[in-house]
Amino acid sequence: MIRQSRPIPVPDIKLLIFDLDGTLVDSRIDLANSVNAMLRHYGKPELPNDLIGSYIGNGAPMLVRRSLGDPDDESFVQEAVLYFMAYYREHKLDTTYVYRGIKEALDAIQNSRNGAGAQTKHALTDPSPSLRISAADSRSTSASLTPAGRLDPSTSLRISAADSRSASASLTPAGRLKMAVLSNKPVGPSRAIVEALGLGQYFFQVYGGNSFHTKKPDPAGVQALLEESGSRSGETVIIGDSDVDIITARNAGAYSIGVTYGLAPHTLEDAPPDVLIDKPEELATVLTRKDQVIGRAGM
Numbered sequence: 001m002i003r004q005s006r007p008i009p010v011p012d013i014k015l016l017i018f019d020l021d022g023t024l025v026d027s028r029i030d031l032a033n034s035v036n037a038m039l040r041h042y043g044k045p046e047l048p049n050d051l052i053g054s055y056i057g058n059g060a061p062m063l064v065r066r067s068l069g070d071p072d073d074e075s076f077v078q079e080a081v082l083y084f085m086a087y088y089r090e091h092k093l094d095t096t097y098v099y100r101g102i103k104e105a106l107d108a109i110q111n112s113r114n115g116a117g118a119q120t121k122h123a124l125t126d127p128s129p130s131l132r133i134s135a136a137d138s139r140s141t142s143a144s145l146t147p148a149g150r151l152d153p154s155t156s157l158r159i160s161a162a163d164s165r166s167a168s169a170s171l172t173p174a175g176r177l178k179m180a181v182l183s184n185k186p187v188g189p190s191r192a193i194v195e196a197l198g199l200g201q202y203f204f205q206v207y208g209g210n211s212f213h214t215k216k217p218d219p220a221g222v223q224a225l226l227e228e229s230g231s232r233s234g235e236t237v238i239i240g241d242s243d244v245d246i247i248t249a250r251n252a253g254a255y256s257i258g259v260t261y262g263l264a265p266h267t268l269e270d271a272p273p274d275v276l277i278d279k280p281e282e283l284a285t286v287l288t289r290k291d292q293v294i295g296r297a298g299m
Contacts, residue, residue: 019240022262101280
């Protein structure tokens with residue numbers, strides 16, 4: 001069911017920004033298995049998958065911290081994050097899959113705005129950590145970072161961070177709808193998952209939680225995508241499964257779509273999106289309309 005609290009002017013939308021985990025892909029089991037592997041390594045009791053799932057959404061460091069019970073020993077947390085990331089890099093695709101109906105919805109949205117068979121080329125660049133990563137973040141996420149100025153191994157292009165904005169913006173003609181991924185998961189595994197599961201063709205850019213000095217709900221990542229795509233906040237929709245995504249949209253001045261099929265639908269009660277959907281197929285219904293979205297008012 002599609003529920004609306006604020007209409008989205010679909011014909012005016014030029015940029016769609018998707019969350020990854022719980023929105024495009026179901027990664028709950030691989031993340032939970034990696035957390036429990038970390039807990040076993042440190043002699044801690046394992047946690048139920050559903051509980052771990054409720055911790056997902058604010059990035060790997062916070063996921064690990066919550067799973068450990070929020071210890072005061074910061075050096076231990078950082079060590080545990082490195083272990084978790086090393087394990088997750090090897091197991092990130094064991095069971096993770098694209099939600100049924102997502103590819104069909106992306107095809108429908110893309111074809112509706114850009115013509116049948118259109119594909120959005122993408123130039124995935126890893127911004128220089130010296131520009132994007134704070135000192136605190138660099139310690140906790142160093143396991144997932146590439147050397148400064150180099151591309152993530154999952155990409156085949158070599159392009160500097162300074163050139164990424166002008167290059168990516170020129171890949172799609174002006175006026176066409178562009179799509180991107182903005183996750184709080186580190187950029188390395190985010191891009192690897194997008195490519196391995198056949199989603200890369202849809203997105204001109206994929207950013208992760210260590211691509212910038214702050215994570216969602218800070219709008220830094222959204223602002224970078226606005227600049228790269230040549231879009232404005234009022235021409236942008238952020239799609240996600242948690243309150244983090246909705247608050248990010250509010251902070252950036254963008255529209256929002258919440259999805260209840262993901263990992264943290266309960267959090268949407270405290271941060272209602274402009275439009276709420278229950279199935280991936282409804283993304284196409286909402287985002288291919290020629291007029292404003294029409295749905296039942298209220299959440």
